[in-house]
Amino acid sequence: MSYIAQSTIQEVNHTLDALAVVGEYVRLEQRGGRYVGLCPFHNEKTPSFTVNPDLKLYHCFGCGKGGTVLNFVMEQEKLSFPEAVELLAKRLGVPIVYEHGQGQQDPGALSRMQELEQKTELYRRVAGSFHYLLMQGSEGTRAKHYVLSRGLSVETLDRFCLGYAPVDRRWLFLFLSQKGYSEAFLASSGLFSSKYPRSSFFSGRLMFPISDRQGRAIAFGGRLVSGEGPKYLNSPESNLYKKGQTLFALDHALSTIRNTQAVYIAEGYMDVIALHQAGIANAVAPLGTAFTDEQAQVLRRWAERVYLFFDADAAGRQAALKAILTCRRNGLVAEVVVPGHNLGPEGVYKDPADILKEAGPEVLQKSARNSIIDVEYLIIRSRSLFDLSDPEGKAKACDFMFPYLETLDSEVSRMASIEHIADVFGVDRMAVFQDYMNHIDSTQRHVSRRGGEENLRAAEHIRMNDELYLLIVVSIHGQWYPHLRTHLSIKEIEDPFAKELFIALEECFIYDESGMDALLSRISREDLRNFVIKQAASSEFSSKPEQLVSDGIKRIKRRRIEKRLSEIVMKLRIAASGTAEVHAKELLAEKMHIDAELRRMNEGR
Ligand code: ZN
Numbered sequence: 001m002s003y004i005a006q007s008t009i010q011e012v013n014h015t016l017d018a019l020a021v022v023g024e025y026v027r028l029e030q031r032g033g034r035y036v037g038l039c040p041f042h043n044e045k046t047p048s049f050t051v052n053p054d055l056k057l058y059h060c061f062g063c064g065k066g067g068t069v070l071n072f073v074m075e076q077e078k079l080s081f082p083e084a085v086e087l088l089a090k091r092l093g094v095p096i097v098y099e100h101g102q103g104q105q106d107p108g109a110l111s112r113m114q115e116l117e118q119k120t121e122l123y124r125r126v127a128g129s130f131h132y133l134l135m136q137g138s139e140g141t142r143a144k145h146y147v148l149s150r151g152l153s154v155e156t157l158d159r160f161c162l163g164y165a166p167v168d169r170r171w172l173f174l175f176l177s178q179k180g181y182s183e184a185f186l187a188s189s190g191l192f193s194s195k196y197p198r199s200s201f202f203s204g205r206l207m208f209p210i211s212d213r214q215g216r217a218i219a220f221g222g223r224l225v226s227g228e229g230p231k232y233l234n235s236p237e238s239n240l241y242k243k244g245q246t247l248f249a250l251d252h253a254l255s256t257i258r259n260t261q262a263v264y265i266a267e268g269y270m271d272v273i274a275l276h277q278a279g280i281a282n283a284v285a286p287l288g289t290a291f292t293d294e295q296a297q298v299l300r301r302w303a304e305r306v307y308l309f310f311d312a313d314a315a316g317r318q319a320a321l322k323a324i325l326t327c328r329r330n331g332l333v334a335e336v337v338v339p340g341h342n343l344g345p346e347g348v349y350k351d352p353a354d355i356l357k358e359a360g361p362e363v364l365q366k367s368a369r370n371s372i373i374d375v376e377y378l379i380i381r382s383r384s385l386f387d388l389s390d391p392e393g394k395a396k397a398c399d400f401m402f403p404y405l406e407t408l409d410s411e412v413s414r415m416a417s418i419e420h421i422a423d424v425f426g427v428d429r430m431a432v433f434q435d436y437m438n439h440i441d442s443t444q445r446h447v448s449r450r451g452g453e454e455n456l457r458a459a460e461h462i463r464m465n466d467e468l469y470l471l472i473v474v475s476i477h478g479q480w481y482p483h484l485r486t487h488l489s490i491k492e493i494e495d496p497f498a499k500e501l502f503i504a505l506e507e508c509f510i511y512d513e514s515g516m517d518a519l520l521s522r523i524s525r526e527d528l529r530n531f532v533i534k535q536a537a538s539s540e541f542s543s544k545p546e547q548l549v550s551d552g553i554k555r556i557k558r559r560r561i562e563k564r565l566s567e568i569v570m571k572l573r574i575a576a577s578g579t580a581e582v583h584a585k586e587l588l589a590e591k592m593h594i595d596a597e598l599r600r601m602n603e604g605r
Pocket residue numbers: 039040041042049060061062063064065
C-alpha cells in the first residue's frame with residue numbers, strides 16, 4: 001500500500017497560505033489583528049469564524065468547529081486526509097512523494113482521487129466532442145441554428161462549450177470504447193442509461209456542460225432539439241455531482257462574484273449564458289431545482305447580495321418568493337430584478353434570454369440594473385394578491401410577510417420592518433407585532449442554534465488555569481518548548497489537560513516535528529484539541545511569548561512551593577499538638593529552605 005510521505009504533508013502545511021486557502025470558501029475580513037468571516041459550518045449572520053494565518057488554524061466561536069487548514073479543506077470538499085493533502089499539494093505545486101509500507105491511511109482514498117480525475121477527464125473529452133458535433137457536424141446544424149437564433153454568439157458557444165448529443169444513442173459508447181475506455185468504467189460514468197449501459201443518456205439534445213468551481217465538467221444538462229422527451233434533462237446525481245449543491249456557470253462567474261460581492265441568479269442555462277454575453281459576468285443558475293440552502297451557503301462565501309432575475313410569469317414570481325427566504329435565511333441580502341419597468345410600452349419579456357434575443361445586450365444590462373430590495377418586492381406582491389381596503393385582506397397581507405420577517409437577522413431590523421409593513425398596509429403597529437408573535441408561537445421558536453450550544457458546552461469541561469495557560473502558550477509558540485522542558489518537569493503539572501499537552505509537546509520534540517498540525521495530531525482528546533484551537537484563534541496569546549512563558553513557569557513553581565509550605569505548616573501544627581509522630585526537625589529544615597526559595601523568587605520578580 002502506498003501513502004503520502006510525512007515530508008510531503010509537512011511541506012504542504014509549510015507552503016500553504018491559510019488566508020488564501022480558507023478565503024476560497026469564506027469571505028474573510030480583517031478586524032483588529034484577526035481575520036473573521038461567516039462560518040461555513042453553521043448558519044449565522046454575524047461572523048464568529050476566525051482564521052489564524054500564522055498558526056494556519058481556523059475556529060468558530062459560534063459552533064465550536066475548528067482545526068488546521070487541512071481539516072478545513074477535508075470538511076469543505078468532503079475529502080479524506082490524503083485526498084486533502086493531494087488537492088492542496090497540486091494547487092501549491094508541491095511534489096507528492098508516496099511511500100510504500102504500513103500507512104495508517106484510508107486505502108480507498110487514493111483510488112477515489114484517481115476516480116475523480118478519470119471521470120472529470122472523461123467528461124471534458126465528451127464535452128469537447130459534443131461541442132465539435134454542434135459547431136462542425138451536420139446533425140448538429142439544427143441545434144446550432146437554434147442557439148444562434150436565440151442571440152448567442154459563436155464566441156459564447158465556444159466559451160461555455162455548448163454541444164450536441166446525436167440522436168443515435170449508440171454513438172457515444174462506440175466513440176468512447178474506441179478511445180480505450182472500459183465498459184465497466186463507462187457504465188459507472190453517469191453518461192449511459194442504467195438499464196442499457198451502452199445506450200447514451202442524452203440523445204438529440206443541445207448540451208450544456210455543468211462544471212464544478214474549478215471548471216471541471218462533472219455533469220450535463222440537455223435541451224431537447226428533436227424527438228420526444230422532457231424539454232430539459234440533467235445528468236443523474238453522482239458522488240461528483242449533487243444537484244442541490246452545484247450552480248451552473250459558477251466557474252465562469254466566480255471571479256466577478258468575488259470582486260462585486262454580488263451574484264445574479266437566473267432560472268435557466270440560456271438565461272445565464274445570455275447574461276454573461278451581455279457582460280453580466282456574475283450570473284449563475286440552480287440546476288433544475290429551486291434555489292437551495294446549500295447553494296445559498298456556497299454563494300455566501302463570496303457574495304453579500306443576490307439579484308434574482310427570474311422569469312416574468314407566475315412560476316417565476318413563486319420562485320422569487322422562495323428564493324428571497326432562502327437568501328435571507330442564509331445571510332444574503334436579496335433584490336428582485338423587475339425587468340418590465342423600463343422596457344417601454346410594448347411590455348414585459350419572459351426571461352433574460354428573451355431580452356437578449358428581442359432587445360439586445362444593452363437592454364439586458366439595463367434591465368439587470370432595475371432591481372428592488374426584497375421587502376419592497378414582497379409589499380408590491382402582497383398589494384396585488386390581497387385587497388388592502390378590507391381588514392381581512394390586510395391581515396392576509398401581514399401573514400404573507402411573516403415568513404420574511406422570521407428570516408431577518410436582528411430584532412432591530414425585524415421591528416423596523418414590522419413598523420414599515422404596518423404603515424404601508426395601514427394597520428396598527430402593535431397589532432402587527434402581536435400577530436407576528438402569535439405566528440412565531442404557532443411555528444417553532446427554537447429550531448436552530450442548538451447544535452452550536454451543545455458543542456460549546458462540550459468544550460467547557462476544560463477550565464483555563466495557570467498550568468493549561470502556560471502549556472497553551474508553548475503550544476502556540478512551539479519554539480519555547482525546549483526552554484519549558486528544561487525548567488519544568490511534567491511531574492510538577494497537576495491539571496490532566498495540561499499534562500496531555502505537555503506529553504504531546506514532548507513527543508513532537510522527540511520526533512523533531514514542528515507546527516501546530518503535528519501537535520494537534522498528537523492530542524487524542526477532541527475537546528482538548530478544540531480548546532487549543534479556540535485559544536490559538538483568539539489573539540490573546542499572540543504577543544510576547546517569552547514573557548508569558550517565563551511568568552507562567554514562575555507562577556507554577558511558586559504555587560507548588562506554597563502548597564508544599566502549607567503542608568509543612570499543617571504537619572508542624574500536628575506535631576505541636578503531639579497527636580502523631582512527626583519528624584519535626586526535618587520539616588523545619590524544609591520550611592526554612594522553602595522560605596528562602598520563595599524570598600528569592602519574589603526578589604527576582
Ligand atoms: Zn460555526
